[in-house]
Amino acid sequence: MTKTVTLPNGETVPALGQGTWYMGERSTTRATEAKALQRGIDLGLTLIDTAEMYADGGAEEVVGEAITGRRDEVFLVSKVYPHNASRAGVAAACERSLKRMKTDVIDLYLLHWRGNHPLSETVAGFEALQKAGKIRLWGVSNLDTDDMEELLATKGGAACAANQVLYNPSRRGPEFDLFPELRSAHIPVMAYSPIEQARLPRGGALGAVAKKHGVDPFQVALAWVMRSGDVIAIPKASRIEHVEMNAAARDLVLDAEDLAAIDKAFPPPRRKVGLEML
Numbered sequence: 001m002t003k004t005v006t007l008p009n010g011e012t013v014p015a016l017g018q019g020t021w022y023m024g025e026r027s028t029t030r031a032t033e034a035k036a037l038q039r040g041i042d043l044g045l046t047l048i049d050t051a052e053m054y055a056d057g058g059a060e061e062v063v064g065e066a067i068t069g070r071r072d073e074v075f076l077v078s079k080v081y082p083h084n085a086s087r088a089g090v091a092a093a094c095e096r097s098l099k100r101m102k103t104d105v106i107d108l109y110l111l112h113w114r115g116n117h118p119l120s121e122t123v124a125g126f127e128a129l130q131k132a133g134k135i136r137l138w139g140v141s142n143l144d145t146d147d148m149e150e151l152l153a154t155k156g157g158a159a160c161a162a163n164q165v166l167y168n169p170s171r172r173g174p175e176f177d178l179f180p181e182l183r184s185a186h187i188p189v190m191a192y193s194p195i196e197q198a199r200l201p202r203g204g205a206l207g208a209v210a211k212k213h214g215v216d217p218f219q220v221a222l223a224w225v226m227r228s229g230d231v232i233a234i235p236k237a238s239r240i241e242h243v244e245m246n247a248a249a250r251d252l253v254l255d256a257e258d259l260a261a262i263d264k265a266f267p268p269p270r271r272k273v274g275l276e277m278l
């Protein structure tokens with residue numbers, strides 16, 4: 001089943017994409033990583049998330065290899081380092097990213113986290129890139145409520161198309177205030193580390209729900225992350241069997257009993273929790 005999330009411009013993207021952190025670190029594994037991404041594209045995991053930071057550009061090169069000849073099938077997301085997020089810096093960083101990915105446009109370009117450059121400068125840099133046709137949309141990552149408020153009050157800031165944050169059953173803090181704020185601004189969430197880098201407990205509630213549905217506990221976690229319809233999950237998998245398992249999580253529908261069991265084991269936040277980062 002293909003689940004989608006609607007972006008503020010009305011465009012739809014798959015609710016399940018693919019991450020790339022730690023891809024491209026070693027030349028010996030690059031071909032396998034590109035093949036895993038290609039298998040994901042075959043299965044409809046066509047949103048690919050990368051960053052200039054990952055393997056110092058190596059992950060973007062793996063993405064470039066994976067999408068050769070099939071750029072049109074993919075919704076490409078990359079991120080600029082905060083120290084490159086000045087008006088001129090984003091232009092230069094974007095150019096380097098485009099070259100590494102062997103493409104002429106990034107679909108969604110994110111500020112990786114908040115740094116020292118004023119948000120107004122970064123937004124102006126993104127707008128210039130949009131005008132030049134180098135990026136289609138822009139967004140942010142790791143911005144908590146106060147930073148989001150500042151962004152939305154910045155000239156042009158309301159055009160933000162996504163906020164990518166740490167979110168999985170063991171990291172529910174943003175449900176308290178960040179998600180409601182983003183929802184009221186119609187800005188979708190991209191959930192990173194949706195299986196907590198494979199460290200989520202396989203037993204307990206996730207294990208019990210998995211057993212009931214005859215699936216894997218990590219598939220339960222992915223279905224849970226995507227349950228609201230406005231959250232995009234971007235698990236990273238270098239192994240084809242993991243890609244296939246993740247893709248199958250789209251078919252899992254959690255019922256009220258499952259959600260209650262997960263709430264009991266991973267209680268929703270009752271007060272503000274500062275946004276965590278990995």
Ligand code: NAP
Nearest residue numbers: 019020021192193194195196197198235236237238239242
């Ligand atoms: P993750 O997706 O939660 O976990 C990745 C790990 O889980 C890898 O070791 C992978 O193994 C393993 N895995 C994947 N599917 C599996 C499955 N079905 N069964 C068992 N193990 C499985 O963690 P992440 O890579 O930190 O987060 C995902 C993506 O979000 C990143 O790759 C990156 O694109 C993005 N991200 C963004 C930020 C940010 O600051 N914006 C921060 C962190 C991550 P194999 O690789 O061996 O298959």
